[in-house]
Amino acid sequence: MPKDQALDSRDYNLGQGNWADVGMYIQTIMLAARGLGLETCPQAAWVPYQEAVFRQLGVPADQILVTGMSIGYPKHNAIENTLVSDREDIANVVKYSGFD
Ligand SMILES: Cc1cc2nc3c(=O)[nH]c(=O)nc-3n(C[C@H](O)[C@H](O)[C@H](O)COP(=O)(O)O)c2cc1C
Numbered sequence: 233m234p235k236d237q238a239l240d241s242r243d244y245n246l247g248q249g250n251w252a253d254v255g256m257y258i259q260t261i262m263l264a265a266r267g268l269g270l271e272t273c274p275q276a277a278w279v280p281y282q283e284a285v286f287r288q289l290g291v292p293a294d295q296i297l298v299t300g301m302s303i304g305y306p307k308h309n310a311i312e313n314t315l316v317s318d319r320e321d322i323a324n325v326v327k328y329s330g331f332d
Pocket of ligand 1: 258273278317
């Protein structure tokens with residue numbers, strides 16, 4: 233396989249237009265899990281450990297680790313699950329244009 237063609241198949245070649253694809257894919261898994269009574273917690277904290285994670289799971293080195301995700305049945309009364317964090321006001325993160 234020519235070198236440039238090999239590069240084209242790499243996850244590293246994903247561009248700006250693919251950022252949303254990755255997020256939507258992650259969220260689809262999270263929503264499907266909820267439908268099955270499961271809870272999830274995406275964790276980008278795994279990213280610096282990509283090499284060790286790939287070695288353990290046998291993932292080829294031309295892939296890229298975007299996030300890990302814990303998944304399991306919830307224990308709602310566990311102390312760590314009782315924290316309810318504040319939410320940013322939607323007006324501070326969304327700008328509506330052309331809806332006046
Ligand atoms: C892709 C992705 C990666 C994340 N990585 C981390 C992480 O590494 N560490 C962390 O504390 N929270 C991380 N978060 C946030 C938590 O998964 C979670 O959303 C946050 O603790 C808020 O939980 P809540 O929405 O139930 O309040 C990440 C979220 C997303 C969507």
